[in-house]
Amino acid sequence: MKKFKFLVKYGLLKRVGRKAFFITNIVIAILSILIINLPSIIRLFGGNDDQMTDLTIEVANDLGLATLVDDLELKFNEGLPAKFFLLTEIQPSSVNVAAFWENTDVDVLFTFTGTIDDPIITIYSKYPEMNAGLTNQIELQLISYQLGGAYERPVFNTVLAPDYEDPEAGAILGSISSLLILPLFILVTMATQFVGVDIIEEKSTKAIETIIASVPANIHFLSKIVSSIFFVIIQGCLILFYGVLASLVARLFASSPALNLPVGQESLLGYLGELLPNWPILLFLTMLFIIVGTLFYLVVAAIFASMAVTQEDYQQFQSPLMLMLLGGFYIGIFAPMANGDGFMRVMAFVPIFAPMVAPVALAGGILTYFQAVVALVVMILFLVITVYFLTPVYKVAILNYDQTKFFKRIKDNFKKAFQKTKK
């Protein structure tokens, strides 16, 4: 145990105690701040070219209240620098919903039926994201009519266009994909590189013979994995810290009078905070997926490194690992864009892709919490089985200097490992 602790400490210090680590982290911190504040930065250069200038609303008023449309128009535009909501009254008998959806000149259609004390309002909207604001304003107006009497909450019905697709759902998945997968991919790649290079450095210099003469191969193997996962955790926490730092910078942006940005829209974090109110659970599960997933990739990287003899050799051996990683990366990034919910749900249960796909699927609502936990358990079981079967292979491969062809070497190492185990 003492040697294991020493090896873990040594491996960790070798990574975090270097000048390269500090330089890399400075770069990551700067990039994080820039990426997370990208919306604000873009606005600095004059974005919002496609911003709406007005919203045309038709009102079919069957309440018998003549001033309703004028009152609503005043209410809606209250406090706005320019008239944004343009309301027009139409006859209830002339309402043609099908024609409204086709008509590009009108954005929203209200129908008021019932009585002033018991109104029923139906909202046909091409911009459903504005419905909440509009219904609040209507309700306030109706309250003012009902003053003196008992207040009756109006009934609101909202109708969406038949071909309506929620742009926020895509935005959520898109944002989550890039925000979760990219750092995860970078972290796992860094960790696997570290563990691989570390092992191959000891092996190619033959120092491994002296090391394995003092420490059991399985302890050496596990110490490499553990020190790398600690590195990932430290690096992950630092990235989170940079995220918080970036968020603080975003607040500074928001409070700047020169920008006049609405709070909550100034950064990707703020945006996601609005879209993902359950982010603490999501973050916790994502961390677990990252840790278990990284452990799996580290185990595979360590095995491939143990089979390689030289640095050049390792480049060839790590190709399958990089393909696995890239597979998960592309599924996580592109499946949400292609609306591949079913595909993502299945891939979230495939252990080699789950670390990248499952957190995105969970955040996007494609996986339930229960399914995510099942996917995590599957991953943990797969990891345990992988460690169980690959540790004997590491013990054989780490002192084997055969330079036969790729598949032959893998086959020979497995054969020797299990021959030895049987003995």
Next chain:
Amino acid sequence: MLEVKNARMLYGDLVAVDHLSFTIKPGDIFGLLGTNGAGKTTTFRMIMGLLEPTEGEVLYNGQHVGYHNVNEIGYMIEERSLLTKITVKELMLYFGQLKDMEPKVILERLDYWLDRFSIADYKNKKIKELSKGNQQKIQFISAIINNPKLLVLDEPFSGLDPINTELFVEVIRDFQKQGAMVVFSSHQLDHVESFCEELIVLEKGKVIIEGRIDQVKKDFKKQNIKIKGDVDVQVLKTIPGVFQVVENVDQIIVKIENDDAASRVFDYVKTCKNITKYDVEQASLSEIFIAKVGQAHEKV
């Protein structure tokens, strides 16, 4: 005491070591010789517990060699096995702590050994900046930093000049005096001959020579007679039991099969004039090695 008992190591169908047995007692220096691929490194790996013998066993003080007693063993492998990107000090701290040593003790001993090997200035230099000879010294220090009771040295003199070789020999002798067991391999048979009491020669995993060096030489009947004087080489060649006559600049070396041939050569030399030298010497270890390994090859 180190006991290798009937150890056999198979790699698939290949017999790397075939029923090897020997014992090393405290204070012994034991040589393990053989051509390349004879099974020396496999034997060392079995001693170190890096390989488990297919048959037989290796015992160190009555126990199987394992990670519970590895801290008492020093191991130097044939090739350079140093992490080249770190400094001498960092390397020793790394290897020493893997032997459960305290950093303070490691640094104290490192200073002593660097001083003894006259490389104290290299303590904070990266290994890759050192010459091959100095790297060899560092590797040797890494094997002895834990004051081992069993020292396993695979080709310790490889790449060393005669002065540094002598330095290594002195240190090994010091360990011997302290009661350490030393087992080593070398292609430089003169070193084996000069300071090793007992040896085994392996060829394709099999033992072809074993025992104390003086006995091995005695058992090897062939001898060399060195003569200076007016002798007829052609006559010498016709004497029964003489199998080779080598004419050097200042002397003639007559290689003979046995003691009887020595008597016959002596009878002839007595008849010659101006004889200033007549020495009968046992064959050198190198000759025994070449003769025995050659025979083993012929058998194969």
